[in-house]
Amino acid sequence: MARPRFTSIETKHYAEREALYRALPHLDRRSFLRVSAAAAAAALGAGVRYHPHSFLTIDVAQAAVDHSFRIAYISDSHLYDRTVNERFVRQLLRAVDDINALDPQPDFVLYGGDLAQLGQRPELDLGAQILKAVKAPVRMMVGEHDWYLDMGEHWRSLFGEPTYSFEHKGVRVIVLNSVVEKDFWTARGMTPMQRMQTVAGLDNGVQSPFSVGDEQRAWLKKDLEKVSSKTPLLVFSHSPLYKLYKPWNFWTDDAEQVQAILKRFARVTVVHGHTHQLLTNRIGNIHFHGMLSTAWPWPYAPQGMPPLTIQMNRADPFNPADGLGDGEVLVHADGLVDKVYNLWNRDPVSVRRTYMTSGGKKDVPSKPNLASY
Amino acid sequence: MRAKGLLLTALSLPAVAALGVLMLRTDRAIATDDPNTVEVELCDSETKVTVPKPANPTPEDGQAISDALMAQWRRSHPERDWVAEELERHTLVPPADNSGLVGRGQGATYGQISKEDVLVWQNETVKLAAEGSRVFHSGDELGSTIAVSCDMCHPHAANTHPETYPKFQVQLGRVALLRDMINWCIEHPVRGPKLAADDPKMRALEGYILAQRKGKALDYGRR
Numbered sequence: 001m002a003r004p005r006f007t008s009i010e011t012k013h014y015a016e017r018e019a020l021y022r023a024l025p026h027l028d029r030r031s032f033l034r035v036s037a038a039a040a041a042a043a044l045g046a047g048v049r050y051h052p053h054s055f056l057t058i059d060v061a062q063a064a065v066d067h068s069f070r071i072a073y074i075s076d077s078h079l080y081d082r083t084v085n086e087r088f089v090r091q092l093l094r095a096v097d098d099i100n101a102l103d104p105q106p107d108f109v110l111y112g113g114d115l116a117q118l119g120q121r122p123e124l125d126l127g128a129q130i131l132k133a134v135k136a137p138v139r140m141m142v143g144e145h146d147w148y149l150d151m152g153e154h155w156r157s158l159f160g161e162p163t164y165s166f167e168h169k170g171v172r173v174i175v176l177n178s179v180v181e182k183d184f185w186t187a188r189g190m191t192p193m194q195r196m197q198t199v200a201g202l203d204n205g206v207q208s209p210f211s212v213g214d215e216q217r218a219w220l221k222k223d224l225e226k227v228s229s230k231t232p233l234l235v236f237s238h239s240p241l242y243k244l245y246k247p248w249n250f251w252t253d254d255a256e257q258v259q260a261i262l263k264r265f266a267r268v269t270v271v272h273g274h275t276h277q278l279l280t281n282r283i284g285n286i287h288f289h290g291m292l293s294t295a296w297p298w299p300y301a302p303q304g305m306p307p308l309t310i311q312m313n314r315a316d317p318f319n320p321a322d323g324l325g326d327g328e329v330l331v332h333a334d335g336l337v338d339k340v341y342n343l344w345n346r347d348p349v350s351v352r353r354t355y356m357t358s359g360g361k362k363d364v365p366s367k368p369n370l371a372s373y
Numbered sequence: 374m375r376a377k378g379l380l381l382t383a384l385s386l387p388a389v390a391a392l393g394v395l396m397l398r399t400d401r402a403i404a405t406d407d408p409n410t411v412e413v414e415l416c417d418s419e420t421k422v423t424v425p426k427p428a429n430p431t432p433e434d435g436q437a438i439s440d441a442l443m444a445q446w447r448r449s450h451p452e453r454d455w456v457a458e459e460l461e462r463h464t465l466v467p468p469a470d471n472s473g474l475v476g477r478g479q480g481a482t483y484g485q486i487s488k489e490d491v492l493v494w495q496n497e498t499v500k501l502a503a504e505g506s507r508v509f510h511s512g513d514e515l516g517s518t519i520a521v522s523c524d525m526c527h528p529h530a531a532n533t534h535p536e537t538y539p540k541f542q543v544q545l546g547r548v549a550l551l552r553d554m555i556n557w558c559i560e561h562p563v564r565g566p567k568l569a570a571d572d573p574k575m576r577a578l579e580g581y582i583l584a585q586r587k588g589k590a591l592d593y594g595r596r
Contacts, residue, residue: 085519117520201510203528204462247464248528296525296562299532314532317558318544370596373534 069169071234071329072099072136075112075273076293078145081122087320088117091294092130095326098342100135106328107168109136112273112291113143113179113238118196121154128158143238143273144179144210144249149196163216165223171232171331174223176216178237178252178272181208202248202298209246210239211253220261232267232335240272240290242283245301250275262286267335277323278341278365280351281306287356289329289339297323300372308360310351312343313368321345413438420446459503463510464529466587468498498580505581508574515574516565523558523578530585537595551579 077092079085099109111131116123124146131138142162146155152162162177184207185195198206212220224233235241241258244250252258262268268286276298279290288306297315305311315323321344328340336353343349352363403412411426422441427434447453459465471494474486508514509530512522527533535551542549545557555578556567568575 080520085521087519198462201462201524203464203510203524205464206462299527302531315526317526317554317562320562373532373537 068333069107069331071108071110071331072102072106072326073110073112073271073291073329074099074131074134074294074326075291076114076143076276076295077127078114078117078293078295079123079127080117081120082126088295089126089130091321091324092127094321094344095294096130096133098326100133102328105136107136109134109138110175110236110271110329111138111140112236112271113141114145114273114293114295115140115143115155116146118193118200119146119149119154124154124158139173139175139236141175141236141238141273142177142179144181144199145196147177147179148181148199149192163219168234169331171234171335172224172227174220174233174235176212176220176235176237176241176258178212178239178241179210179274180213180216181210184208205247207249209251209253210249212237212241212258213254217254217257217261220258224261224265227265229264229266231265232331233262233265233269234329234331234337235262235268235270237270237272239274240279240281240288241270241286242281242288242306244275244279244281244304244306248298248301250301250304259283259286269329269337271329271339278310278312278343278349278351279306280308280310280339280356282308282356282359287337287353289337289351292323292325292327292341292343294324294326308356310365311368311371312341312349313346313370314372319345413442415442415446417446420449455507456500456503459507460499463506463524465499465502465506465581466585468495468502468584468587471495501577501580502584503581504573505577505579505584508577509581512563512565515559515563517563519564521563523563526562530582533582533586534595535579535582535586536589536591536593538593540594540596551582555579555582 074092074095077088077095079088079092082089099106115127115131140159140162142152142155142159146152156162163175165172165174167173181199185198188206190198198204201207227233237252239252240250240255241252242255243252262270263284266285270286270288271291272288273291273293275290276293276296277290277300278292279288281288299314300309300311312323323343325341325343325348327342327348330338330340332338332353334353336357338353339351341349341351349365351365355363355365403414405412405423409426410423412421412423414421420442422438422445424438424441452458471491472488475488475491477486478484479486509523509527512520515522523530533551538551538554539548541547542553545553549557552568552570552575555575559565560567568578
C-alpha cells in the first residue's frame with residue numbers, strides 16, 4: 001500500500017508563505033491582513049508554532065509609511081581572491097542584489113567593514129568592484145580584516161579616510177575606525193601577513209583589544225562641538241561601542257570614553273558590524289544594533305549578553321547561507337531608528353524604536369525556537 | 374619531527390649540558406680540517422656545531438658546547454614550543470587537576486602515583502587538545518580548498534555542543550556522532566577531504582572540542 005507522501009513543517013510553511021506572496025499584489029490592506037491572519041491560523045492548525053515574524057511584510061509595509069528616510073547595509077563579507085573562495089563572493093553578490101531590489105531605494109548603503117579576509121589587494125579590489133554594482137551611493141567603514149596587512153594603505157587608496165562625518169536630512173552621520181589595536185607585532189618580529197592572520201582569528205588571544213583611540217576621540221569631540229544636542233546622531237563603528245566579550249573583541253576598550261562624548265545628545269544610534277548576528281543593547285541614551293554578515297554567522301558570546309538582545313535562531317549548518325544576510329536602518333522623523341535584519345532563508349526581524357524606548361516591553365521581536373547551546 | 378622535538382624539549386637544559394660533556398667524553402666530537410676546532414653532534418644524530426677545541430676541557434667548556442648545541446637545535450626547530458605557542462594564541466580549558474592523587478596507590482604493578490605521573494597525564498592530554506586546536510584553526514591542516522577553518526564559525530569551539538551527540542540528524546539520515554558532524558563540516562563548509570575515524574587529526578579535533586566543553590552535562594540526543 002502506498003504511504004501518503006510526508007510533507008515537512010518547513011515545506012508547508014514555505015508553501016503557505018509562497019501562496020500569500022503570490023496573492024499580495026491583488027489585495028488592499030484590509031484583505032491583506034485578513035489573508036495573512038487566515039494563513040497564520042492555517043499554519044497554527046497544521047501544528048506550526050505561530051511565529052509572529054512570519055509574514056513580516058505587514059511590519060515593513062507599516063514602517064515604510066512613517067519613517068523619514070532609510071539606509072541599507074551590507075557587512076562582513078570577508079572576501080578572499082575569487083580563485084580561492086567563490087562562496088563568499090557569491091554571498092556578497094546576493095546582498096548587492098537584495099539592496100538593488102529595494103523599492104524605494106535607500107538614501108545610501110553603509111558597508112560595515114571586513115570587506116576582505118586578509119587585507120590583500122585582490123580581495124579589496126574585488127570587493128570594490130562588486131560594490132560598484134550597488135545603485136545607491138555607498139559609504140564605507142573599515143574593519144580589522146581590511147587593515148592589518150598594510151595598516152590600511154590599500155583600503156584608504158580605494159575608499160579614502162576611514163573616519164568621517166556628514167549631515168543627512170537633519171541627522172549627523174559619523175563613521176569611525178574602531179578597530180585600532182596596540183602594537184603587539186613589533187616585539188614578536190611578526191611579518192605583515194603574520195600580523196594580519198593574528199588579527200583575523202576572532203579567538204586569537206595574541207592580539208590587542210580594539211579601540212577608537214585618542215586621536216579619533218579628539219576628532220569626534222571637535223566634530224560634534226557645534227552640533228546641537230537635539231540633533232539625532234547615527235554612528236557607525238565596526239566593533240560594538242561597548243564592552244561585551246573581550247576574548248572575541250566583541251569589545252571596544254575605550255567605549256566608555258566614546259559614550260561620554262555622545263552622552264549630551266538626546267538620540268544616538270550606534271550600528272556596528274563584527275559580531276555577525278542580531279544584537280541589541282541600550283546604554284542610557286544610546287541604542288546599539290548589530291549588523292549581519294554575508295560570510296558566516298558567529299555564535300553568541302558565552303557571557304555578557306545585553307538584556308535587550310533577543311537572539312536569532314542558531315544557524316543551521318546544513319543551510320549554507322543561514323544566519324547571514326543584510327538589512328536596513330529606518331530613520332524616523334524623531335531621529336530614532338528601526339533596525340531591520342534581512343536574514344536570508346528566514347523571515348526578517350525588525351527591532352523597532354518602540355522596543356528600545358520601552359526598555360524591551362513593546363514590540364518585542366520573536367524569541368528563537370532554537371537558542372544557543 | 375614533532376615527536377622528536379618534544380622529546381628534546383622535555384629534557385631540561387642542564388640535562389642537555391650534561392649530555393654535551395658526555396659526548397665529548399665519549400668521543401662524539403669529530404675532528405675538523407681546522408686543528409683548533411671540533412664538531413660536536415647531538416644525540417639526535419642531526420644537530421651539529423663546530424666549536425673551539427678546548428685544550429683542557431672544564432665543566433664550563435662543556436656547558437658552552439651544550440649551549441651552542443641547544444641554540445643550534447632551537448634554530449632548526451622553530452616549532453619547538455608549539456604547545457605553548459598554540460595555547461597563547463587560543464586559550465584552552467585546562468584539564469582536570471589530578472594532583473590530589475599523588476602518593477596514592479594505583480595497584481601493585483604500578484606502585485604509587487608520583488608527581489611525574491600526574492605531570493605526564495596533564496601534558497599529554499593538553500598536547501592532544503592543543504594539536505586539535507592547531508588543526509581546528511587552520512584551513513591548510515584541514516585540507517580546505519577554500520581557505521575556511523572551523524574557528525570561522527566556532528571561535529573557541531563555541532556552538533559545537535559535543536555533549537549533545539549521539540543524536541538523530543535528519544539531514545544525514547542517521548544517528549550522528551561528533552566525528553560525523555566534524556566530517557560533515559570538513560566536507561561542506563570547509564570543502565576538504567573527510568577524515569578516517571581514527572585519523573590523528575580527527576582524534577585531535579575531537580580532543581579539542583570535548584576539552585572546550587568541560588563541565589557541560591552530557592545530554593545525548595538534545596536538539
